[in-house]
Amino acid sequence: MADLLGLAARYIDEGVYEGPGSVNRTNTELSEIADGVALVEAFSHVVVLRTDEGLVVFDTSLEAFAAPILASLRRWSDARVHTIAYTHGHVDHVGGSQAFVDEARSRGVEPPRFVGHENVSPRFARYERTNGWNVAINTRQFGRSGLLGGPDARFGPKTWVRPDTSFRERMRLSVGGQTLELRHARGETDDHLWAWLPERKALAVGDFVTWVFPNAGNPQKVQRYPLEWAQALREMSALGAELLLPAHGLPIAGAARIARVLDDVASALEHVVNETLSRMNAGETLDAIVQGVRVPAHLLERPYLRPVYDEPEFVVRNVWRQYGGWYDGNPAHLKPAPASQLARELAALAGGASQLAARAKELAAANELRLACELVELAVQADPESRAAHGARAEIYAARRKSELSLMARGIFGAAAEESAAKLGPTR
Numbered sequence: 001m002a003d004l005l006g007l008a009a010r011y012i013d014e015g016v017y018e019g020p021g022s023v024n025r026t027n028t029e030l031s032e033i034a035d036g037v038a039l040v041e042a043f044s045h046v047v048v049l050r051t052d053e054g055l056v057v058f059d060t061s062l063e064a065f066a067a068p069i070l071a072s073l074r075r076w077s078d079a080r081v082h083t084i085a086y087t088h089g090h091v092d093h094v095g096g097s098q099a100f101v102d103e104a105r106s107r108g109v110e111p112p113r114f115v116g117h118e119n120v121s122p123r124f125a126r127y128e129r130t131n132g133w134n135v136a137i138n139t140r141q142f143g144r145s146g147l148l149g150g151p152d153a154r155f156g157p158k159t160w161v162r163p164d165t166s167f168r169e170r171m172r173l174s175v176g177g178q179t180l181e182l183r184h185a186r187g188e189t190d191d192h193l194w195a196w197l198p199e200r201k202a203l204a205v206g207d208f209v210t211w212v213f214p215n216a217g218n219p220q221k222v223q224r225y226p227l228e229w230a231q232a233l234r235e236m237s238a239l240g241a242e243l244l245l246p247a248h249g250l251p252i253a254g255a256a257r258i259a260r261v262l263d264d265v266a267s268a269l270e271h272v273v274n275e276t277l278s279r280m281n282a283g284e285t286l287d288a289i290v291q292g293v294r295v296p297a298h299l300l301e302r303p304y305l306r307p308v309y310d311e312p313e314f315v316v317r318n319v320w321r322q323y324g325g326w327y328d329g330n331p332a333h334l335k336p337a338p339a340s341q342l343a344r345e346l347a348a349l350a351g352g353a354s355q356l357a358a359r360a361k362e363l364a365a366a367n368e369l370r371l372a373c374e375l376v377e378l379a380v381q382a383d384p385e386s387r388a389a390h391g392a393r394a395e396i397y398a399a400r401r402k403s404e405l406s407l408m409a410r411g412i413f414g415a416a417a418e419e420s421a422a423k424l425g426p427t428r
Contacts (some may be wrong), residue, residue, distance in 0.1 A: 001123050002190065004039065008250035012024035012257050018305040023211040023249045028068040030076050033251050034243060037200060038076055040069050044092040044247045047204050048073060049197065051176025054082030057100070057112070058204045058426025059093040063157040066096030066129055068102055080109045083175055085182065086116035086163060088192040089123035098163035111160040115173070116163035117184050119191035120418065124160040127380035131155050137220040140415040141408065179420055186225035186230035188215050202243035203236055209261065211249025213300070214269055217314030219408060224318050226269045233266040249304065261304055267418035268299045272312055276319040285329030290316050311406040353383035362394045369403060373413075374397050380420070387424060 030040045036050035042065040047058040055077060061069055078304070081104065086094055097114065104111040119264065127134060134155035165171075170186065173180040182195040188207045195204040206290055207215065216226040228378050229370045237259050244252040244261070252258050275293045295312045299305055320328075325336060336342070356379035364371035379389035397417035404410045 002029065002031050003102070004077060004250050005033060005092075005253045008014075008252045009254070009257065011250070011303040012252070012261065015301070015303065017301075017306065019082070020306070020308045023254070023303065026065075028065060028072055030072040032076065033203075033245065033253075034200065037202065037243070037245070038073075039245060039251055040072050042069055044090075044207075045097075046073070046299065047177060047247070048077075049191045049200075050077060051082065051178045053176030054080040056175050056178065056180065057081055057084045058245070059206070060096035060100055061082060062092050063095040066099035067094060067216065068209050070099060080104070080107075081103055081112045081390045083173070084112045085179075085180070085193070085204075086114065086120055087194065087204070088114065088189045089120040090189065091156045092206070093121075093247060094161065095157040098157060098159045101112070101161060111358075113165055114161060115165045115167075115171070117191040117193050117231070118166045118168055120166070121162045123161060123191055127156055127160070141218075141411040142219060142269075143411065143414075154337070164371045182230075183235070185228060185235070187229035187232055188224055189258070190223075190225070194234075195237055196235065196241075200243060200305065201239075201241055202241070202245060203241045203258075204245045205236065205245045207248045208232055208236070209244065209249065209265060210253075211246065211304045211307040212311070213295075213305050213311060213406075214315070215310040216269060216272075217310050217312070217408075219314050219317070223322055225322070226315055226319060227273045230266040230273070231267040233262045233269075237266075264299055264302055268295050268305055268312075269315070270316045271295055271299075271307045273319050276316050277323060280320065280324055286317070286320050286324075287328065287330070289320065292368040306405070308405050309407050311408065312409060314406075331409060340381045343378040346378055347382035352387050353379040354388045356382065357386070360396055361392050364399055369396070370402045373400060389425065390420040390423045393417070394424065 025041045026043050027040050028040060030038050032038045040046040042061040044059055044061050046061055046069055048055040062189065071325050075187065081100055084097065084100060085087040090097055091261050131154065135153050138155065142327045169184050173181040176211065178197050182193050184193050186192065192206060194206055194208055197204065204408045214229060216224040216229060218224065241251065241253050241258050242255050244258045252261060272293060272295060276289055279292065290313055293316050300307060347356055350356050356375050360372045360376035360379065373396060376393045379391050397413045401413040401417060404413060
């Protein structure tokens with residue numbers, strides 16, 4: 001078993017950062033964090049609590065990880081899985097659930113009780129209704145790994161196991177002498193819960209703490225709630241927990257250390273929200289706000305707040321969307337001309353799509369990648385069959401991908417580069 005608490009203490013106390021893979025591992029190994037408390041590291045972790053009535057489990061990770069997770073779990077305990085609590089309904093937290101049901105049946109024991117917020121089941125229904133969209137956006141975000149969708153263009157597991165016990169704001173459960181105080185809060189999702197385990201002085205926090213900058217701005221996903229997220233972290237901090245169990249990243253021990261992490265993450269989110277709303281109230285456009293809001297550098301330097309998954313710029317857009325709608329303050333964008341028509345007009349003024357593409361390459365060479373991407377998109381929209389435009393687009397977005405830190409940006413820019421490379425066909 002790895003000393004996960006020791007690793008976390010070193011990173012937090014010394015400010016050490018050794019890359020995202022050092023804190024978010026997917027090896028399906030189980031580590032006992034405290035007596036009767038274990039964590040299985042996976043695409044999203046599985047947190048396990050031993051009780052006198054059986055095991056309480058938080059989340060089941062992805063379908064593809066379920067078999068090795070169960071194998072690791074059974075090397076630690078042979079007890080029946082009594083209750084599974086979904087921290088929220090994202091596929092990497094619920095995809096492995098059917099394997100737990102099947103395992104119970106094969107052992108001749110009662111299947112687990114599944115507990116979740118009342119919005120989990122409607123989420124599953126939405127995923128089923130938007131299967132094609134979710135396959136597309138998760139392919140862009142994560143690549144063609146097949147982890148979030150199968151070869152049959154299916155998003156999620158074969159079977160969505162819905163909660164049989166749900167609640168709205170709070171629920172108190174007792175399992176085998178252990179108390180679970182489940183509390184709902186909006187954060188990364190509208191169906192998120194976190195749990196206070198008073199006998200253990202422990203928090204099971206799901207994705208409220210992930211050892212990356214909070215996923216509160218994902219450009220391809222539905223609304224996130226950064227202010228409510230921060231408020232939940234403040235509520236957790238007030239409990240004086242001595243053990244924090246996240247669904248991504250390292251578990252953390254020590255009340256002072258936990259309080260520091262919760263305060264830093266909350267402060268980063270509050271800063272983005274407060275700055276964005278202040279500028280909205282002053283009448284600034286979305287473009288001006290996106291370019292102007294910055295999180296204090298000392299927070300982004302924390303090993304648990306690096307913007308390697310989501311990033312503050314995207315959170316600004318989500319704050320605007322939540323409080324201000326979709327109109328961005330530019331009246332030309334309210335009922336715009338078709339993008340292809342505008343692109344053709346600008347290309348004609350520039351001397352053709354090839355001229356736009358050439359200028360885009362010059363800008364990219366000067367490391368003006370944001371502007372280069374704008375021009376090369378215009379070039380392709382003006383002449384969708386132009387090999388020169390697609391060649392420049394593939395080259396520029398490949399460079400843009402390499403320059404970015406966040407998985408969100410790298411995924412989208414990489415997909416754009418691949419799209420234009422495919423348009424060019426195989427190289428000779």
